[in-house]
Amino acid sequence: MSEDINVKLLRNRDAIDAIDRQVVELLNQRVLTDGGADEATVLAKVARLNPGPLSDATLQAIYRAMMLAGLDPAAQATEPARVDALDLKIVELLSQRVKHAGEIGKIKHANGADYYDPTREAQVMAKVCALNPGPIQNQTLQLIYREVISGSIALEKRLVIAYLGPEATYTHQAAICNFGVSLEYRPIKTIPDVFAEVESGAADYGVVPIENSTEGAVFHSMDMLVESDLHICSQVYLPIEHCLISQSPLEAIREVRSKDQALGQCRDWLRRNIPNAELVDVVSTAEAVCTAKASEGVAAVASALSAQRYDVPIQVRGIQDRDDNVTRFLVVGKTRAKPLGDGRDKTSLVISLRDECGALEKTLRAFASRGINLSKIESRPSRKKAWDYYFFIDLVGHYEDANVQAALADLEGHCPLVKWLGSYPNVTPAATM
Numbered sequence: 001m002s003e004d005i006n007v008k009l010l011r012n013r014d015a016i017d018a019i020d021r022q023v024v025e026l027l028n029q030r031v032l033t034d035g036g037a038d039e040a041t042v043l044a045k046v047a048r049l050n051p052g053p054l055s056d057a058t059l060q061a062i063y064r065a066m067m068l069a070g071l072d073p074a075a076q077a078t079e080p081a082r083v084d085a086l087d088l089k090i091v092e093l094l095s096q097r098v099k100h101a102g103e104i105g106k107i108k109h110a111n112g113a114d115y116y117d118p119t120r121e122a123q124v125m126a127k128v129c130a131l132n133p134g135p136i137q138n139q140t141l142q143l144i145y146r147e148v149i150s151g152s153i154a155l156e157k158r159l160v161i162a163y164l165g166p167e168a169t170y171t172h173q174a175a176i177c178n179f180g181v182s183l184e185y186r187p188i189k190t191i192p193d194v195f196a197e198v199e200s201g202a203a204d205y206g207v208v209p210i211e212n213s214t215e216g217a218v219f220h221s222m223d224m225l226v227e228s229d230l231h232i233c234s235q236v237y238l239p240i241e242h243c244l245i246s247q248s249p250l251e252a253i254r255e256v257r258s259k260d261q262a263l264g265q266c267r268d269w270l271r272r273n274i275p276n277a278e279l280v281d282v283v284s285t286a287e288a289v290c291t292a293k294a295s296e297g298v299a300a301v302a303s304a305l306s307a308q309r310y311d312v313p314i315q316v317r318g319i320q321d322r323d324d325n326v327t328r329f330l331v332v333g334k335t336r337a338k339p340l341g342d343g344r345d346k347t348s349l350v351i352s353l354r355d356e357c358g359a360l361e362k363t364l365r366a367f368a369s370r371g372i373n374l375s376k377i378e379s380r381p382s383r384k385k386a387w388d389y390y391f392f393i394d395l396v397g398h399y400e401d402a403n404v405q406a407a408l409a410d411l412e413g414h415c416p417l418v419k420w421l422g423s424y425p426n427v428t429p430a431a432t433m
């Protein structure tokens, strides 16, 4: 971008920063003020106050994110007019904010840049948390800002997000966590098809699971990262709470269906509580819920969101074997995320090694000698030749960092394959549900 355009972009970002300072302050005053209205009344009011251009649905999602956490216990009951005045200020400031975001959008459009900028979003999230005087928790503030940014993007372009479906899967939940509710979501049947949808341009971004803290890697996604030209532009860590969902009570369950990974994450619980039930591996957790709905004695292991979406009762909540059960998801697209700096970027690579003594050691030395921290290394059959392996590496740093560039140049000298999969902010959006 030319200097002129950059100045214009920065001017609008400065204006957004000034508005955010006020919004964060007002949101905190808002949760300390109880006008006595219920959620539906508040949502109807913000739609009434809405001066545009944000949609009513976006404003309501912003307020829902705030109300989800509830009023602060120290909230003072006050006359509704005082709360209305606060709401009016918040809504007006958000409307000014979105106009500046719109100006930025025009600049991006004129320069062929993407509206979605995961690095700037990470900066906005860090900024609002740093400004936050409380009592709103930072996590709630991030959920609110997720919806603010989602609404801004939606006014520029209704981005299409393809995810491993059907609706209400954990991947759907992770996608909303990253992009907010104002964009368009498209459930896709398989992981390769999610990649294909983005490669063809039918969708702007794709969201796929990559690893779970209990069950390990999702091989399909790893294989697709090797084959595809898409980059990783963001990541989401989602805490997973599995539920046993069925029309029948626990004693009557003879079959449990889910995706193999989800069954694996609940293996001990299932063995202890319904040892005689047959475990059946199906294509997705949401499909398991749909089929459990129609058959007595059949249960699904899936999210509370899918029980709600498909209207099937939850028999038992939280049946995962470990409480710290977290799945990491990747957002893939054609965008290259810019560096965030300060050790807050992550880079993913895939390499192969020569079949010779010391090949792995030489590779590791290329990183260690430059002070680059590897956060993960995992091998996987290359599927090209028997006993030939790919190594998937995550490191702390960005592709544009000089030491990362030098390490990659070093690797290119002795590894048959070195493929950069993406550099992206090593932070995660707050979980939505």
Ligand SMILES: O=C(O)C(=O)C[C@]1(C(=O)O)C=C[C@@H](O)C=C1
Binding pocket: 013, 016, 101, 104, 105, 115, 116, 117, 118, 120, 121, 124, 148, 149, 152, 153
């Ligand atoms: O600063 C930008 O680049 C913007 O487009 C604004 C904004 C925002 O609303 O704060 C919107 C979308 C981007 O993904 C990041 C930030």
